Amino acid sequence: MTSTSxxxxxxxxxxxxxxxxxxxxSSLGTGLTQFSVGVFVYQNSxxxxEYSLASFFGFLPMMLLAPLAGSLVDRRNRQRVMLLADLGAIATVMLMWGLVTADRSGLWSLRSWHFYLPLAMGSACSTFRTLAxxxxxxxLIPKQHLGxxxxxxxxxxxxxxxxxPVLAGVLVVKIxxxxxxxxxxxxxxxxLGALLxxxxxxxPLDEDARRGRPPLRTDIVLGWRFIRERPGLLGLLAFSSAVNLFTVLVTVLITPLVLSFASPSTLGWVVTCAGSGMLFGGVTMGVWGGPKRRVLGLLGANLVAGMALWAAAMPASVFLFAGAAFVFMFTSPVATGSSQAIWQTKVPPAIQGRVFATRRMLALAAPPLAALLAGPLADRVFDPWMARDGLLADSVGRLLGTGPGRGIALLYVILGLLLVVxxxxxxLSPRIRAVEDELPDALLPPPTPLQGQHG
Incomplete structure (x- = not known):
């Protein structure tokens, strides 16, 4: 045993x-970059x-690389995977820094699309780290505390x-x-230092690993086969895919919707309110752990989220929108924590990388398309409909208002309805309702420190 270990x-x-x-x-630093780059892209284009295309390239690697990442997570040392992912993320941010510095130095003219590749690279690194x-x-955590x-x-x-958002608004001006x-x-x-x-x-090795690792293609298929043979998990996956589709459309369009009636500083305040909701939702889950029947936590949280979207679509009001954003994001940790606990409890640890990768790939299959379509839908369909002389100005426009951003508000109403449905x-699905009862728990022995080593 080495002295390092x-x-x-x-x-x-x-x-x-x-x-x-x-x-x-690192989440704080990533949030600073995402907010600052997002505002740069929208204001310069x-x-x-173009703004939604940035989100598209951020989501695409999450879907395409998930099967490969899951197989490698189960085949390789998970700690090393996380270390390499963090090093890759650092290289990605350094690339963006180089692009911006070159623009400031007059070496070239920076365009919004120059950020697409770095955003995709950062997303790829995040995929490996998140799965690991x-x-x-x-x-590391007993199953009763996974929530x-x-x-x-x-x-x-x-x-x-x-x-x-608050820090970014100040820092972009200062530095x-x-x-x-x-x-x-x-x-x-x-x-990176914490991981070291x-x-x-x-x-522990699964049966396939003890017999010798199968080909990578077979390894990837295992995740899908595990889910397909369990209707409850398959139903949860289908539900999550639909929710992710609606959520991406909502989050991609928050910035242009708020900027249609408010300033960038107000947008920062609204996004901070949304982050507060997610923060308090995380605290709630950290203390409470979610309901005993976790599927009820998943479904109930998304029901509340759908109704919050209806409130956000009402005629332009910063305070109403901020409150709706708080509620919408509050439900996210409750839903995600409940869903994740179900999967972590029902999937054997030795194959979680592959199963979670398949789950991630299928659940994120729709969001890249949603991010790609969000802009054209808003620019060419819903905004013209809700213009002051638009097709719906004298009907829906009487309730939601007309003019810039009101097309996105109408889209929010539709997305809220789809989420509730x-x-x-x-x-109404018996397999989803009973997923926690029908599937046995995977054996999770209480975690203990490794023999001969001290924490």
């Missing part, structure tokens, strides 16, 4: 806590389509969304986009 933190709870703390810090951390969580652990993970994301990107690099270094201080346990359809 003796010094590493090995107590499972402490390992999770350190990794989570690193994720909390004045196009919802998700598959490791069940090895709380997943709530804390959502809390880290929510903290970034809460603080980043520019280059400075914001350098801060993001420093936060990734903190996450711990030792993550690896799952999806929840009702899931409630």
């Amino acid at each position: 003796r010094r590493a933190v090995t107590n499972p709870i402490h390992v999770f806590s350190l990794i989570w703390l690193g994720q909390l810090v 004045d196009s919802v389509t 951390f998700s598959a490791s969580t069940a090895l 709380r652990a997943n709530g804390l993970i959502e809390l880290a994301i929510g903290a970034g969304q809460l603080l980043s 520019g986009l280059e400075g914001v990107l350098l801060i993001n690099i420093s936060t990734y270094l903190c996450a 201080c711990v030792l993550i346990p690896q799952p 999806s929840v009702l359809a899931a409630c």
Whole structure:
């Protein structure tokens, strides 16, 4: 045993806590970059389509690389996968910093589409890290506390969304986009340092691994076969795919909708309110852990989210929209934490990487299309309909208002309705309702420190 491994933190709870703390810090830096780059793209293009294309390239690698990432997570040391993913993320932010610096120096003219490749690269790194951390969580946390652990993970994301817009609005003025990107690099270094201080346990080998690793293609298919043979999980996956489609359309269009009646500083305040909702939702899940029947937490949270969208679509009001955004994002940790706990409990740890990758790929299959279509739908269909002399100005326009941004508001009403209908359809499915009773729990022994090592 090396001296490095003796010094590493090995107590499972402490390992999770350190990794989570690193994720909390890096989430703040990532939020700074996403907000700053998003505002740059929209203000320099004045196009919802170009703005939504940035989201499209951010989602695409999550879907395309998920099967490969899941197989590698199960084949390789999960801690090393996370380390390499963080190094890749640092390189990606450095690339964006180089692009912005070159523009400021007059070496070339920076365009919105120049960010598409770095955003895709960052998304690819995030895919590997997210799957590795998700598959490791069940090895570190007892199954009765998985809801709380997943709530804390959502809390880290929510903290970034809460603080980043406010800080970004100040920092971009003081130190520019280059400075914001350098801060993001420093936060990734903190996450990298946390990973270097711990030792993550690896799952026991499954039967395929003991007989010798099958070809990569066979490894990837295993995840789909596991889900397909369990109708309850398949139903949950279909429901999650629909919810993700609606959620991406909502989040992509928040910025142009708010900027249609408010300033960028007001947008920062609204996004902060949304982040506050996610933060408080994460705290709630971290303390509460979710309902005993986790499927009720998943469905109930999404029902509330659908109704929040209707409130957000009402005639332009910063306070009403901010309140609706708070409620909508509050439901996210509750729904995500409940769903994730079901999957972590029902899927054996040795194959979680492959199963979670398949789940991620299928659940995220629709969002890239949604991000690609969001701009054209808003620019060419819904906004013209809701213009002051548009097709729906004298009907729906009397309720939602007319003019810039009101087409997106109408789309929010439709998305809220579709979300509520999806929840009702899931409630009517006996396989989804009984998924926690029909499927046996995977064996999860209580996590303990590795023998001979100290946390």
